[in-house]
Amino acid sequence: MSCPKCGSGDVMLLPSNEFACKHCGHKWPIPQVDYSWVEVEVKKARLFERYIDAPIETCERLLAELAKELNERDARILAAKILLMRAYRRRLSQSELQRLHAEADKCFQ
Ligand SMILES: [Zn+2]
Structure with a gap:
């Protein structure tokens, strides 16, 4: 200083x-010091844990939930991340993986 x-x-x-x-x-x-970005990161981590195993299979519904707490851009990125991470966590079959990837792509359309 x-x-x-x-x-x-x-x-x-x-x-x-x-x-x-x-x-x-x-x-x-x-x-x-602006800590608002930290709060957003904490919120994303909390939402990730809440929805990673939730029975919500479509990006559309996931986005609707996430958009309640995040701005649209953050919600779309997080929704795609949750769907993809779910695929890796569950060791899905090839066709199920493709379905989740396709669903994740919808988050950006
Ligand atoms: Zn001086």
Whole structure:
């Protein structure tokens, strides 16, 4: 951290949650870290676990559930991921695998 005004690295943290430059006296707030993407990732992981073994076989229905909690783009990607991961987890036959892959493709149509 260095002073945005004079560039000095001689900076201290104030109890008011501000930084102050010891060199020029400039004060500025601690930048707020945006954690919203972490919440989205946690939500996706939670949804993945909830639906990976759910008896929902079509992308359409899966999307309808996921879209309640995610934006459309995230919901489509997650729905496809769930269908494909399910195929790998279940060690399906070739024809069942193809059906799940085809269903996953529908998520992007
Ligand atoms: Zn300064």
